[in-house]
Structures are given as structure tokens and as C-alpha cells.
Amino acid sequence: MQLTTIKAKPFLKWAGGKAQLIEHFVHYLPDELTLGKLHRYVEPFIGGGALFFHIAQMYNIEGFFISDVNEELILVYKSIQKDVESLINLLKAMERKYHRLSPSRQKEYFYAVRFQLNENRSSVDFTSYSEVWVERTAQIIFLNRTCFNGLFRVNSKGEFNVPFGKYKNPLICAEDNLHAVSELLQRTEIRLGDFSVCESFVNSDTFVYFDPPYRPISKTASFTSYSKYDFDDATQLRLASFYRLLDRNGAKLMLSNSDPKNENPKDRFFENAYKNFYIERVKANRMINCNAEKRGAINELLIMNY
Numbered sequence: 435m436q437l438t439t440i441k442a443k444p445f446l447k448w449a450g451g452k453a454q455l456i457e458h459f460v461h462y463l464p465d466e467l468t469l470g471k472l473h474r475y476v477e478p479f480i481g482g483g484a485l486f487f488h489i490a491q492m493y494n495i496e497g498f499f500i501s502d503v504n505e506e507l508i509l510v511y512k513s514i515q516k517d518v519e520s521l522i523n524l525l526k527a528m529e530r531k532y533h534r535l536s537p538s539r540q541k542e543y544f545y546a547v548r549f550q551l552n553e554n555r556s557s558v559d560f561t562s563y564s565e566v567w568v569e570r571t572a573q574i575i576f577l578n579r580t581c582f583n584g585l586f587r588v589n590s591k592g593e594f595n596v597p598f599g600k601y602k603n604p605l606i607c608a609e610d611n612l613h614a615v616s617e618l619l620q621r622t623e624i625r626l627g628d629f630s631v632c633e634s635f636v637n638s639d640t641f642v643y644f645d646p647p648y649r650p651i652s653k654t655a656s657f658t659s660y661s662k663y664d665f666d667d668a669t670q671l672r673l674a675s676f677y678r679l680l681d682r683n684g685a686k687l688m689l690s691n692s693d694p695k696n697e698n699p700k701d702r703f704f705e706n707a708y709k710n711f712y713i714e715r716v717k718a719n720r721m722i723n724c725n726a727e728k729r730g731a732i733n734e735l736l737i738m739n740y
Contacts, residue, residue: 441491442614445575446510447584448482452645452690455734456488458716463489464686464740467641470494472686474640478629480507485643490618498622499635505560505592506574508626512563513571515624518616520565524572525607532580532606544580544598547573552593560626579604630676638684646673648692649703651732667703674707681711681739693733704735712738 444453452459466472467489473496477486480500490498502508513521528547532540551573558566574594578584581596589595625631629644636642647665670691680687689708693715694701704713715733 440610440614442487442618443611444482444484444487445514445608445611445615446482446507446578446586449583449585449587452484453482455690455716455718456484459485459688459736460488462688462714462716462736462738464641464688464738466686466740467493472639472641473497474499474635474637476500476632476636476640476642476685477645478502478632478642479645479647480511481645485645487615487618489641489643490622497635498618499625499632500622501625501627501629501631503626503628505626506570506588506594507586508624509558509560509567510571510574511619511624513567514612514616515619515622516563517565517568518612520568521571521575522607522609522612524569525575525612526609528572528576529606532576533603537600540580541598541600544577548577548594551577555592576606579606629673633676633680636680636683636685640685642680642685642687644673644677644687644689646670646689646691648734649694651692651694651697670703671707677708677711677737677739687737687739689735689737691735691737693735696732704737708737712740714738 464472470493472493475486475489475493475495475497476499477483478501480486480502483500486498486500489495500511532543535543551570554566554570558570574586577594577596578586580599580601582599583596584599585596587594587596623635629646632642649667649670673689677687677689691704694703714736716736717731718734
């Protein structure tokens with residue numbers, strides 16, 4: 435595999451991605467991380483992985499563990515880990531074809547790729563790596579780069595359902611970044627499953643960052659459909675119980691979520707769920723609202739046990 439000195443960064447555009455918040459987050463990272471006293475990093479809701487990429491390249495971490503309940507997302511990470519060269523070749527071919535087409539034909543091509551992705555889903559074995567994974571990864575990255583708002587959204591059947599995005603000249607194959615990401619993933623354990631699958635990897639030398647699907651702050655603000663599974667209040671509370679379990683094991687923990695007080699100052703859901711932990715509010719831009727006038731700075735929560 436080609437070695438690179440390029441810094442790895444998120445290769446998927448991801449709703450709720452943390453790239454914009456990294457400069458805020460670094461002020462809240464545990465001191466033990468900067469002092470080199472933590473040797474494992476765990477991120478159970480990996481998503482676009484912005485904080486993972488930052489920490490993996492800025493601190494002296496020996497072992498990484500990432501996981502997600504989203505089958506397609508884990509398929510993509512493992513494909514980049516195992517066969518990035520084949521993936522790059524496929525993406526280059528798709529990119530060349532796409533940019534040669536007229537705008538109307540680009541739209542047709544997008545929907546043809548989306549149809550094929552969804553049509554073949556039932557035949558994919560998400561538990562056993564194969565060459566099919568690489569082709570599917572290319573399709574997912576292509577759709578992510580050309581779909582509306584760069585969302586990853588699926589319906590209850592697990593089918594990708596974001597419409598065409600009408601971008602003039604999207605970068606579909608970021609070759610250097612994919613090489614850098616693959617290098618980093620060679621030192622990373624990647625697992626399919628909910629947040630609890632990380633438990634055996636976590637010890638007192640571990641920093642864990644939780645970035646779950648955010649609790650909706652209003653009836654119209656929900657964006658939990660990054661997978662086919664609901665993440666309701668009961669699941670949020672189960673995560674809070676797991677957070678307490680890892681706290682008792684001595685790990686350093688950080689969790690982000692929406693701040694319900696943006697809409698309802700009396701809502702103490704997270705204060706109650708994470709009683710006795712440190713809760714900080716940070717400003718974030720709401721970027722996935724379909725109404726551009728409603729996009730802007732709101733508070734998000736950072737919940738820490740240190």
C-alpha cells in the first residue's frame with residue numbers, strides 16, 4: 435500500500451459530523467491524553483470520525499477501537515482498511531464517467547447507482563468481508579459526494595434514500611486522503627454493533643468518546659435515521675447507564691448530545707441522566723435543517739467524567 439504524509443480527515447460528509455467542533459473539543463480533552471497517560475481510544479458511534487482522526491494523529495495512542503450499528507458504515511471503514519487500492523480504482527472510474535455526463539445524465543447516473551445499491555442490499559453478507567464490499571463502498575462514497583446536502587440517511591428497510599444534489603464539480607475520489615485513512619485504520623479494530631460492543635476493549639488507560647444520534651430538541655428537529663434502528667429516550671438512558679459502567683472501570687469519558695434547553699429551558703433530561711458528571715455547553719452550527727433560515731449557532735452538550 436502507498437504510504438503518505440497527508441493528514442487523514444473524514445472521507446464521508448456526515449450529518450452531525452464534528453469537524454466544525456474540533457477546535458472547541460480540544461479544550462475539553464482529558465489532561466491525561468495530552469500527557470501521554472492514555473493508550474487506547476474508543477469511539478462507539480464512529481460516523482464521519484472527525485475526532486477519531488484528530489486524536490489518532492495528534493496524541494500517542496497505541497490502540498484504537500471504532501464501532502457503529504450502521505452496517506453500511508462499518509462495511510465502508512473495513513473496505514478502506516483492507517483494500518483501498520481497489521476502492522480508489524473504482525472511484526476514479528466513477529468520477530471520470532460522472533464528469534463526462536451532462537447535468538441531466540448525471541442525475542440519471544446518480545439514481546441508477548442508488549437503485550443498484552438498494553437492490554443488492556439483501557444479498558450482501560455484512561458479517562464477512564468480500565470483494566463485493568469494495569464495490570459497495572465505492573457506490574456509497576459516490577452517493578455521499580453527489581447527494582443532497584451530503585447526508586447519509588436510510589429508511590426503515592435500511593435503504594439509502596437521499597435525493598440527487600446537483601453539485602457542479604464534486605470531488606468523488608480523494609485519493610491521497612483515502613490512502614492516509616487506510617494507513618490509520620491498519621492500527622484500528624473495527625466492529626459492527628451497538629455502543630456496548632466496546633466494553634471489553636475499555637480499561638483505565640482508555641479515552642472513550644460517545645457521539646450518539648442526538649436527542650431531538652423539537653418535534654421537527656429529529657435526525658436519528660442514520661441507521662434503520664431508532665435511538666429513542668429509552669436508548670439514551672441505556673447509554674447513560676453504560677457510561678456509568680465505564681466510569682466505574684476508570685476510563686476517561688466524553689459524550690456529546692443536543693441541548694434540550696435550546697427549545698425548553700425546563701428540560702432536564704440530560705442533567706438527570708448524567709447526574710454528578712460535568713456538563714459543558716458549546717456552540718455549534720445547525721447545518722442539516724432543510725430551512726436555511728433556521729441554520730445557525732445553537733448549544734450542544736459535552737458530558738465528561740473528569
